[in-house]
Amino acid sequence: MESQTSKPNKFVIPAIIAAAFLLPIFFFIIIKLTGLSGLPLYFAQLGLYALFFLLAFWGMKQSQIRLTFSGRKVLEAFVILLASWLIYAAFISVAGIIRLPEEVAALRSATAWKVWAQIVSTWLFVGISEEVLFRGYFLKKLLVFYESKNAKRTTLLAVLVSSAFFSLWHLPVRIFSLINGEISIGLILVSLVMLFLLGAGFAWLYLCSGSILLVGLVHGVMDFPLIGKDSQLSFIILIAAIGIVEVFHLFNQKKAAQPA
Secondary structure: OOOOOOOOOOOHHHHHHHHHHHHHHHHHHHHHHHOOOHHHHHHHHHHHHHHHHHHHHHHHHHHOOOOOOOHHHHHHHHHHHHHHHHHHHHHHHHOOOOOHHHHHHHHHHOOHHHHHHHHHHHHHHHHHHHHHHHHHHHHHHHHHHHHHOOOOOHHHHHHHHHHHHHHHHOHHHHHHHHHOOOOOHHHHHHHHHHHHHHHHHHHHHHHHHOOHHHHHHHHHHHHOOOOOOOOOOOHHHHHHHHHHHHHHHHHHHHHHHOOO
């Protein structure tokens, strides 16, 4: 996917940043006050992430950022995603972290519509909307900003700042969990560090592949990997995807360097 940018609108960027932070806060306040649960909560979450899509697309329209799709890019995204997931599944299975037959049996015994509902919400809404917003929009805007300032290590600065923003953006849900007694302050700090590293990994994958679809799908599958959900090792999917993309780049470079 290719992006084109123009001069940033000074009003749009702070408005989107503010909305990106405030929407989750209002969402969790409403949940706390109303006790929303079940299907109403599920659809409310879909609505929240639909708003993130709208924020990202609004910013892109204002800045003339275009994410273009092609059949080849879509196919590549699904192939790389599948290969990365298989590497993850093979690793946690061979390492004895999970018992694959038991995981498959548990997945098959789960209510089908609930599994598909989780796939739709996590793979498509959560994964892709967050990546469109944070990598497709914010990362690209930061790259343009630092380039305009003639900053050294433009890409590194853009990745670091966008990853920090991505990490802090998850703070409201962590505070909500803290209030409910589900997490400690120490674990919140650890999770923020991990989210920063994941944000940097997603940025790396996006910059290497140029495919926001691939990054969004990898993000979503990491959140709901079907098997090994409790292993906390789904980041292997991201590492595998980066590795596969880098191998393709190396192969293409060697091929291009060969005399005709």
